Amino acid sequence: MNYQKLDTSLSMALNDVQDPEAPTFVVFIHTKTTPSVSASTILHNLGVNDANSGKDLFTATLSANAISQLSEQPWVQYLRLSQKLRLVNSH
Numbered sequence: 001m002n003y004q005k006l007d008t009s010l011s012m013a014l015n016d017v018q019d020p021e022a023p024t025f026v027v028f029i030h031t032k033t034t035p036s037v038s039a040s041t042i043l044h045n046l047g048v049n050d051a052n053s054g055k056d057l058f059t060a061t062l063s064a065n066a067i068s069q070l071s072e073q074p075w076v077q078y079l080r081l082s083q084k085l086r087l088v089n090s091h
Contacts, residue, residue: 056077
């Protein structure tokens with residue numbers, strides 16, 4: 001796994017993984033450029049629905065093993081864990 005491509009939150013969350021095959025992490029996948037055909041195939045096989053959309057930012061629910069595999073790809077710029085937003089009380 002290339003930890004330099006992971007944000008801090010994702011790195012910390014991966015330390016607590018029970019099942020490395022379970023798709024439990026909602027992540028943003030930032031690619032360096034629009035993915036090539038082979039890169040789009042890898043993304044699609046990992047469950048990214050819009051891998052052929054011509055974008056360079058994707059969202060997917062991935063397992064720890066899939067995150068590890070993606071982090072090693074030269075066309076992946078970085079991976080960021082999606083955070084749940086909290087409502088701010090306006091009292």
